[in-house]
Amino acid sequence: MNKPYIHKITSKTVTMAHGGGGKAMRDLIEDVFVSRFRNPETGDMEDQARLDPGDLIRAGGRLAFTTDGFVVDPLEFPGGDIGKLAVWGTVNDLAVGGAVPKWLSAAFIIEEGMDIEHLRAIAQSMRDAADRAGVAIVTGDTKVVPRGAADKVFITTAGVGVIAPGVELAASKVQPGDVAIVNGFLGHHGATILQARGDMQLESDIISDCAPLNALMQAAMRAAPNLRCARDATRGGLASALNEIAAASNLIIRLDEQALPLKADIRGFCEILGFDPLYLANEGRLVLFVPPSEAEAALGAMRSVPEGVDSVIIGQAHSGKTPRVEMRTTFGGTRIVDMLVGEQLPRIC
Structure with missing residues (x-):
């Protein structure tokens, strides 16, 4: 159960004064953000987070920064909101x-003019998302812009993680014969956003x-120690993620259309x-590549995690003269799956 928060702001909407550097701004920051994100272990209301590098030093690993x-x-x-996207997108x-x-x-x-209660709800969603992913929101900033200069709220996040010694995932490491696995049904976020806008009357x-996909990735890496690489299939979808991997590895990736996890409504x-x-x-799907000898172990581990219960093998990497993504269709033919040109949907994340 969430603890009650003391509301310091009496106005119902954000005003330019809340970005002016004075008491109004301080009240906004403490009311909406600090009360939810406060973490005494990383400093208290200073201009920077003070992080303990102990885990990194003890592990002998490296920092990842995004x-x-x-x-x-x-x-x-x-299924979500901008707060969850901001936290889990960076975690992923x-x-x-x-x-x-x-x-x-x-x-x-x-x-x-942004509704204060709406802003509180977004901040609370971020705190809940961070707790689920096992991360801490340790520092931040706020700016207020005039009406019409933004659309309610935009969020920029940065994330720091620890890479253990010996972990070297990269698309260039994919080899001929490696198996491609996705962790569940595709296309749901893009379809949800378009439907939520109400433009199509569907x-x-x-x-x-x-x-969040961090628990899933750790499970897959334990089960498949030679896991080559992974990509989250966000903007541009699975096709764009696979094209990036094909180009980096200089391989052909062949998909089986019948194996793609697509629900009837999608x-x-x-x-x-x-x-x-x-x-x-x-926003909760990834594709990863593992050697064929580790594919079943990876599948089993991924299916043991809630975010991976519907994991399936969708294709395989092959050598060839021109790197590309191909798909064997249900009709028995083959078609090229190019990188997305332009955009299907604007402002999806």
Whole structure:
């Protein structure tokens, strides 16, 4: 049960004074953010987080560092919100590199007129998401911009994690014969965002797959010690992630259309609107490559974690003259799966 928070702000919306550097700004920061993110172990209201490097030094590992921005429209959608995206998106960027995520920062660009209670809910969602992923939000910043200069709130996060000695995941390490595995059904986030905007007047029970993937990655790495690489299939979908891996490894990646994990409602959604589900965004899906001898062990480990219960093998890497992604279709033919050109959906994360 969440503890009650003391509300210092009496106004119902954010004003320009909340970004002016004075008492109003201090009240906003303490009310909305510090009360939820406070972590005495990393410093208390200083201009920087003070982190204990003990875990890194004892492990003899390296730091992983990533940053990302989040501008999703709408801010809330079935299965998630901008707060969860900001935390878990950054956690996942660390996790697919083999890192154990540790610390996050969060910067908020807030539009004048933003509802204070709405902002509190986003901050609480971020705290809950951080707790689930086992990370701490340790530092941040707020700026208030005039009406029309943003869309309610934009969030930028950065994350730091620890990579254990011997872990060297990279797309260039994929070898011919390696097996491609995804951890569940594809396309749900992109479809959810479009539906939540109400533009298409479609009714469906599709919800975003928004989820943290660090526990899943650690389970897969333990089961498959020669795991080559992983990518989270966010903007540009699975197709873009696989094209990046094919280019970096100089290999052909062949998919089996019948093996792709697609639910009937996603197939129908894409048929109606003319979308290709391979390009739809995901926020809780990754693709990883392992040697064929470790594929079953990786699958079993991934399926033992809630975020990976629907994991399946979807294809394999092969040598060839021109790196690309191919798919064997249900009709017995083969088609090229190119990198996404342009955008299918704007502002999905």
